Amino acid sequence: MNEVIKLAIFGNAGHAIDIKSVFLQKYPKGKVVFIEKEDEKYNVRKYSEYGYRFIIGIGDNKIRERVASIYKDLNWCNVIHCDSFLNNNCKIGTGCFIGYGVFISHNVNIHNHVIINANSSVGHGANLFDYSQICTNVSIGGEGVILKTGSFLGSGVSVINKPISVGEWAKVSFGSVITKNVKPKSLYFQYIKEKIIPIND
Secondary structure (H helix, E strand, O other): OOOOOEEEEEOOOHHHHHHHHHHHHHOOOOEEEEEOHHHHHHHHHHHHHOOOEEEEOOOOHHHHHHHHHHOOOOOEOOEEOOOOEEOOOOEEOOOOEEOOOOEEOOOOEEOOOOEEOOOOEEOOOOEEOOOOEEOOOOEEOOOOOEEOOOOEEOOOOEEOOOOOEEOOOOEEOOOOEEOOOEOOOOEEOOOOOOOOOOOOO
């Protein structure tokens, strides 16, 4: 990540606070401000004039898209945890967040305003489009996996290692195993049926 001393974060809830923590770990003397909805218009221009860079600290993919489309000309930056690994030949756009313990393999293409949360791994050759989001402990197989615009993978999701596409704005529920393409704007989930067996002492 290019050196950023002053950072303005859209939002002020959980994801925004995570971004602040990761940023200050790398830049302990850095300055961070939160931009809230009610003072958005005034503060955005003020902070831009003062040399701040920007990131959207909002987990909702649709809201991230809306904010980015309104403020296309801002100086967006990436915030990447020091304890993550990105292969040298992966590509990353702007406005992205990459959390603790993330592993990104070679030839991965990460577009703009993407979120990859803690302890997730992305296999070689995967393609993550704008506003997609990977929650914690997600495992994405290698060559041919595509997360289309605005797609969402809940915590603990696994995508098997073959060409699979998760459609635009689709949501995959936590703990699911993706073995086939997921249709756009759909909800994909798997339940594990538990059989309760009494234990005899």
